[in-house]
Amino acid sequence: MASRRIYIKTIGTEEVKQLTSDENEQFSPTWSPDGSQIAYLARSNDGLSLSVANVSSQAAPHRLLIPQEPSHWEQGALSWAPSGSSLIYPDHSGTSPNSSIFLLDLHTFSTRSITTPPAGWEGDLNPAYSPNGKWIAFTRASETAVRDIYFMSTATGELHQLTHDHLNIDSLAWAADSSFLIFSSNRGGKYGLWKIGLKDKLPERLPVGTEDAYQPAVGPKAGELAYTQGSAIWSILRLQPSSGKETPVQSDSVLTSTQQDSAPALSPDGRFFAFQSRRSGNQEIWIASQSGDQLRQLTFMAGPLTGSPSWSNQGNKILFDSRPEGHSHIFCVPAAGGHPKQLTFGDANDITPRWSHDDQSIYFRSNRGDRWQLWRVPAAGGDPQPVTTGDGIVPQESPDGKWLYYTRGDEDGIWRVPPTGGAETQILTQPSAGYWGYWQITSRGIFYLDRGDSSSAIRLFNPDTKITSLYAMLKQTPPVYAGLTVAQDGKIVLLTDQHDAGRHITLIQALGE
Incomplete structure (x- = not known):
């Protein structure tokens, strides 16, 4: 049975390179701020791990952490801080059945929970640092298929709810200027791409990615957007x-x-x-x-x-x-x-x-x-x-x-x-x-x-x-x-x-x- 692997494709060419020779299942990659490394999740017979690999060398990836594995590890489960100092990801806290967002300090390798979802909820998923480092966005799920977007201040922890629709949100990404979020949702029936500003009351559907569009990724320049489509x-x-x-x-x-x-x-x-x-x-x-x-x-x-x-x-x-x-x-x-x-x-x-x-x-x-x-x-x-x-x-x-x-x-x-x-x-x-x-x-x-x-x-x-x-x-x-x-x-x-x-x-x- 085929396992997922992580590949790198150079824009403008057909060159595709596999990140590592590791045969374990790999998913949810995220770039380091300087583009020299990629953090990702891997699953083997030993369970789940969070690893980092160098982009330009074939050196073995470095395993940083073995999380407890919440109920939903998926694409978009990792995000690297713009300062390079930390990674955020969803995980369980002790015996808690719901997941919260955790922060991994890359200097001390200590971890701590930074969100507290309501008891009985599925929990917090899909974390993403804003490019300016001021905010962390994530989805809060009352149930697997019911998620809304929240964002919190990295300085004060102040929390804001952005959507209130009780529909599903598959994944999200920040705009390059940190002024709005792009996300994949089924609020229009089929999954498509939407955007919402931090002060907006209602999301706006994008003119692209209108059907079966998932996993948006925004480039460093204004107007750069990648997403997946499937059938x-x-x-x-x-x-x-x-x-x-x-x-x-x-x-x-x-x-x-x-x-x-x-x-x-x-x-x-x-x-x-x-x-x-x-x-x-x-x-x-x-x-x-x-x-x-x-x-x-x-x-x-x-x-x-x-x-x-x-x-x-x-x-x-x-x-x-x-x-x-x-x-x-x-x-x-x-x-x-x-x-x-x-x-x-x-x-x-x-x-x-x-x-x-x-x-x-x-x-x-x-x-x-x-x-x-x-x-x-x-x-x-x-x-x-x-x-x-x-x-x-x-x-x-x-x-x-x-x-x-x-x-x-x-x-x-x-x-x-x-x-x-x-x-x-x-x-x-x-x-x-x-x-x-x-x-x-x-x-x-x-x-x-x-x-x-x-x-x-x-x-x-x-x-x-x-x-x-x-x-x-x-x-x-x-x-x-x-x-x-x-x-x-x-x-x-x-x-x-x-x-x-x-x-x-x-x-x-x-x-x-």
């Missing part, structure tokens, strides 16, 4: 069983789009499936027949990220999560269409809802206990109650209601616990961390993604006999998170697929001229 083909596939053969199976594409169709959920009778899609501009819940016909939009939340559909066992209702007020909550909508009903409330984040086998309860992942756990609420309404003490996501009751099975956000495997609580036991070491949506409990057993070293497969595990069998070998590993769905009799398996994915860098040297 991919997303499909919902229907898998055919391998009949025990260790060769990739044929699969039929049920739906194909460039707008990220994913997370399919079959109806109990297998005639239809719900899924999340960006085909309307915003991510909403859609429904299609098993063959991909009779396509219709089910939700119209009009902005906030909406996903994780789950069909009731009676087939008349669909659960989903959405973020209309800055925190994710659970909603229920008639499968035939209608107005969604909000089921959970408060300042916590509630995601990935699933019905109990009798539709009397709803399970979901929540951080309302100041850490991620599985919770349960009566479908008719009432107070949520914790089910697990540890993390859990994508909870699914067994068909007989005796067990609650689940994955975890940052760990490999599948666990189970009695629905009323009790011992939490790991029963499988797959699917891998990040692929927590690729499994389903059925009357035949648990279908799950086995992400092997050289190939991936869908396998079937019987929790009673502990026997595992092959269902289908896959041609490629599917994208993270998105997931699969299986009919209760195991005769229909739908899988999220992504192919022809790629990104390129666009450079503009006279923006606004």
Whole structure:
């Protein structure tokens, strides 16, 4: 499996040079003020590290720090102070579940937290020093897909909130004169580039980078702007069983789009499936027949990220999560269409809802206990109650209601616990961390993604006999998170697929001229 590497391209030529010969995964590069070094993050079997490499030599990079690794290490996670004296990055403080911005002093190599996000929030991400060194901008996330821009004075620590939209902000960069910020956001539906001044009330959309534009980078001269653009083909596939053969199976594409169709959920009778899609501009819940016909939009939340559909066992209702007020909550909508009903409330984040086998309860992942756990609420309404003490996501009751099975956000495997609580036991070491949506409990057993070293497969595990069998070998590993769905009799398996994915860098040297 290919890993990310850092390369340097000389403007005006086709020359591309790899920064180091290090084979570890590398990402989030940031230049030193004098351009002689690049700091970056690397991930190896030893975990995450923050390293610095010289641009003009092949000397081995110098590892500066091993952070605790917050939940979101991404492009734009590092920024070098204009004075050259420090680096800032997101990290955890002790056992705190949310991330804050940390400062690494490059003279003493001491670290300290410089921001304090509210309890229960995802935390602070995407830090960036202003070129004049007076400000630090960052995003504050109440939940992964809900971020607003803040900036603080490096001299006094005074904090200002710049946006108040409760939408997602992918990345940001300062203008060369430190007077405004450019950022990538989905506030216009698809991700595009926007700008906002430090005293502006509303952002302004840029005339460039209007679709699928991310990771803006501003050059030292006015008008210099680079950003990435990308696309991919997303499909919902229907898998055919391998009949025990260790060769990739044929699969039929049920739906194909460039707008990220994913997370399919079959109806109990297998005639239809719900899924999340960006085909309307915003991510909403859609429904299609098993063959991909009779396509219709089910939700119209009009902005906030909406996903994780789950069909009731009676087939008349669909659960989903959405973020209309800055925190994710659970909603229920008639499968035939209608107005969604909000089921959970408060300042916590509630995601990935699933019905109990009798539709009397709803399970979901929540951080309302100041850490991620599985919770349960009566479908008719009432107070949520914790089910697990540890993390859990994508909870699914067994068909007989005796067990609650689940994955975890940052760990490999599948666990189970009695629905009323009790011992939490790991029963499988797959699917891998990040692929927590690729499994389903059925009357035949648990279908799950086995992400092997050289190939991936869908396998079937019987929790009673502990026997595992092959269902289908896959041609490629599917994208993270998105997931699969299986009919209760195991005769229909739908899988999220992504192919022809790629990104390129666009450079503009006279923006606004």
